[in-house]
Amino acid sequence: MATTAETRLSFTKHPHPAPVAADVRAQVLANPGFGTAFTDHMVEIDYTEGAGWHDARVIPYGPIALDPAAAVLHYAQEIFEGLKAYRLADGGIALFRPEANAARFNASARRLAMPELPEDLFVEAVRQQVLADKDWFPTVEGGSMYLRPFMFASEAFLGVRPAKQYKFMVIASPAGNYFKSGAPAVSIWVSDYTRAAPGGTGAAKCGGNYAASLVPTAEAFSRGHDQVLFLDAAERKWIEELGGMNLFFVFDDGSILTPELTGTILPGITRSSLLTLAAEEGLTVREGRYSLDQWKADAASGKLVETFACGTAAVVTPVGKVASHEGEFTIGSGGPGQLTQKLRQKLVGIQRGEIADTHGWVTRIA
Numbered sequence: 001m002a003t004t005a006e007t008r009l010s011f012t013k014h015p016h017p018a019p020v021a022a023d024v025r026a027q028v029l030a031n032p033g034f035g036t037a038f039t040d041h042m043v044e045i046d047y048t049e050g051a052g053w054h055d056a057r058v059i060p061y062g063p064i065a066l067d068p069a070a071a072v073l074h075y076a077q078e079i080f081e082g083l084k085a086y087r088l089a090d091g092g093i094a095l096f097r098p099e100a101n102a103a104r105f106n107a108s109a110r111r112l113a114m115p116e117l118p119e120d121l122f123v124e125a126v127r128q129q130v131l132a133d134k135d136w137f138p139t140v141e142g143g144s145m146y147l148r149p150f151m152f153a154s155e156a157f158l159g160v161r162p163a164k165q166y167k168f169m170v171i172a173s174p175a176g177n178y179f180k181s182g183a184p185a186v187s188i189w190v191s192d193y194t195r196a197a198p199g200g201t202g203a204a205k206c207g208g209n210y211a212a213s214l215v216p217t218a219e220a221f222s223r224g225h226d227q228v229l230f231l232d233a234a235e236r237k238w239i240e241e242l243g244g245m246n247l248f249f250v251f252d253d254g255s256i257l258t259p260e261l262t263g264t265i266l267p268g269i270t271r272s273s274l275l276t277l278a279a280e281e282g283l284t285v286r287e288g289r290y291s292l293d294q295w296k297a298d299a300a301s302g303k304l305v306e307t308f309a310c311g312t313a314a315v316v317t318p319v320g321k322v323a324s325h326e327g328e329f330t331i332g333s334g335g336p337g338q339l340t341q342k343l344r345q346k347l348v349g350i351q352r353g354e355i356a357d358t359h360g361w362v363t364r365i366a
């Protein structure tokens, strides 16, 4: 449980004795890609049963020592988050809805029998990480700093029970614009594998869900598609989500639909933000079930006009083509739809401080 003492943990700082050379860093920042380069520092906080969270620190980025019997290596007791820090138009730095990531992190922790981290300590850890490496923002348009908070069981113990020791860490990676000028429409493969069963861990952001999605994703790639789509595990009929992105469907009557959160879908923060923005655009917003068959029929009749996927990393990605063992169909003209682009621009504008933030989503940290 959160205690005031933990909330007031102060971070000791150990600056990197030999940070990445400025010219090497400049090269990375001009062409950052995604998830391959890391900044000079990282945040670490330890948890010990009885003592709670302790020893918050900002230290040089580098390998960590782990006992070979550490529970995470055997039973995958691990959760993570993904959020971005943005350089604002006025040169400041902001996080987008970090308290929502903190709350979701704790929801994941509860499902994986892990200790919760006080939400303000989560946000402070992320803030410390960004400020320690504020020279690491990409110089390319649309660039940001991708932040990866995570927690794992570090106790050396092979019995099967929740561990008594954990590490919480934050690492940062400069990220380019996923798509240079407007996102191209992607092609998706409807998998025969399932991602999450009722009662399982589908709503938790845990590494294990991703491990299980690698084979279906590789299958989608080998068939020439960009992403994999999962149907529900019980009836193999209802659309759930992609491997790491939620889905939205846009109809010709001015309504928009996204699969409801039944416990087998990850509650995306981008999803939640777009629901709000779509309603403000005057669209009728629905959360409900949508079957693959209905999707195909609606795409053929023209009732369905756009489909897009969303998540922190790629923001909004139009879906142009859908393929399964039963054949293929095209969404709209097969390219990015108008509403998809409008919602994307609105969200990105708010994140970067170019459009007024009327929801208190943007947390300025510098």
Ligand SMILES: *Cc1c(COP(=O)(O)O)cnc(C)c1O
Residues within 6 Å of the ligand: 082, 205, 241, 242, 243, 244, 245, 246, 266, 267, 268, 269, 270, 271, 310, 311, 312, 313
């Ligand atoms: C993280 C994630 C998403 C998107 O969540 P955001 O908060 O919008 O980044 C969607 N699906 C899965 C499976 C995820 O892990």
